[in-house]
Amino acid sequence: MQTASTNICERMGRSQELSKLKSGTVIGCHLCNKSIREISLLLNIPRSTVSGIITKWKQLGTAATRSIRPCKMPERHQHMLKRTVRRSRQLPAKSIAKDLQTLCGLQISKATVCRELNGKCFHG
Known part of the structure; x- marks a missing residue:
């Protein structure tokens, strides 16, 4: 049994x-x-x-079975990132990362910029 x-x-x-x-x-x-x-x-x-x-x-504090990767960028910096990309969509991720570093004083890599943009449905 x-x-x-x-x-x-x-x-x-x-x-x-x-x-x-x-x-x-x-x-x-x-x-x-x-x-x-x-x-x-x-x-x-x-x-x-x-x-x-x-x-x-x-x-x-969660019963989720799979962990979700926390966002590395604060919300206000994400807003600046979206605004920068909407102004000129042809900018490479490396120059966007440099712009954010100078504007916000935030250490951010090209890979983080790409990941955040892909998460916000900006592909390419």
Whole structure:
């Protein structure tokens, strides 16, 4: 006879992740003062997974399974970057990086400029 946790481990494997809904449900149950064991039995998830989700939520404040890279540039500098590119779209990223360094006093590389522009749907 297989237990619930064995059954889910066979289905999930180590490479798959829980959906956002299940992770959110784990956090919701935790906030309702359910124990890890109760959450595990209720959602048919291994206790180690439940514990890991709760620990990650406590440390990072999010139950997201994949981390999102934080933005290196403050919002006001991003605005200046967009304005500079809209004025002249033919500027190379290296000269944009130099302009931002002189205007803002911000150490920024060509790669960061390219990444930020691609994130703002300026490609090319």
